Amino acid sequence: MTATGIEYVRPTDLEAAVALVAEDPDAAFLAGGTTELDLALKDQVVHPNRFVDIGRLPLRGVTRDGDRLRVAALTTMEELAADATVRDRLPFVREALLLGASTQLRNMATIGGNLLQRTRCRYFRDPEVGACNKREPGSGCAAIEGVARMHAILGAGPSCIALHASDLCVPLVAMDAEVDLLDADGTRTVPLTEFYRTPGDRPDVENVLRHGELITHVQVPLLPDGVRSGYLKVRDRTSYEFATTSAAAAIRVEDGTITWARLGLGGVGTVPWRAWEAERVLNGAPANERTFRAAAEAAIRDPFTVPGTAFKVELAKRTIVRILRTVVTP
């Protein structure tokens, strides 16, 4: 065991936790640990000098408030997947949760941590690689010229093609989920679709969180009556693998016409991707293959590809068509 020089503290209330991170630019929250300990202790690409362990703070559990679900940020993935309301009223959220990681990791990983998981880009996660604009702003991007099968084609650009690999976030952006944030100045609520930042010329800035600010809850509207949902994950092995492409769809069909449509995409975006253009195609259109293909074409418009990711353009479209077909077919 090598000494890492990292301090460990376990405050007993939220305000103290926020203060302990806010006061030190190199302090970091520690929740489930599946991302933070991996990056800090194993890959050694982030360098905190203090872990503020929030794991036992009273931020656990799921409550229903009318047609909304309020998920405390330290609820684990397994706990959320087991929730009765999620099972009945947000089935595609449950599917996405259970298709992610392994049971061991789902017993550890928290919902807040899932939203904040860092990219699996192997160049970002390898400190021997010099060129990574996300790790070292201005240093370049090794992935652009590298092995990029698991990288993004939407929201990407010459500075960064790192993928946001969450499954859970795909149905959450489709549902207009919101995150409640807390820091020393108070609380605010941000729609998940506005929480993430595409890389632009600052790939190191991934979301709107300020240092010391904490996700306390995720609010998710429940699916309206008559809406069917599903999550399709396409990947290189059957289980325990990140998505190559994925899609979360929620659709209501009345008399052959789509009257309510939501679509989120995974495996393709630098941020969890809401397919707004595809939804516009779907709404009011007949529920048939022609509509589904048109929606898919609208969803994957102007992709930024490199040789390793070019195959994802067609694969993502077919993923969309298949989940739409699956969801509308009783």
Next chain:
Amino acid sequence: MSSATTARSTQVTVELRVNGRTYPARLDSTTTLLDALRDELHLTGTKKGCDQGACGACTVLRDGKRIVSCLTLAAQCDGSEITTIEGLAEDGEPHPVQDAFVRHDALQCGYCTAGQVMSAVALLREGRAGSDDEIREFMSGNLCRCAAYPNIVAAIREVADS
């Protein structure tokens, strides 16, 4: 333990409760549960495979739920009930899952086996052994490079059916 931060310390004092015994320990703050079990408590049944959350060899139970001990700090487990492979036998009799693994020859080199067994014990408690497909899906966090998978599934299946 104290959360006082007046004196910055990179050491922690913890009480690890493992297999019903309490072990006080003074550790570097970033010591993983896996390293604490093996190097401090000398409970070497739990194995270090990838040491990065990918292989499941280090699976243990924390308060009854399976986790990977390589991505857990010992400090995070202060006061939690940990169960390792050494804690499964009762009165010298192997746990039914251990017994089934032996009879089904559910291993070759054996390095992943402690993790497989701990994961299988949890899987049975979770009620996720309804079919071979379900067993395969919910055991997917435990890799076996010898590919003893068919026999692992058969062993779990037998315990689930008994």
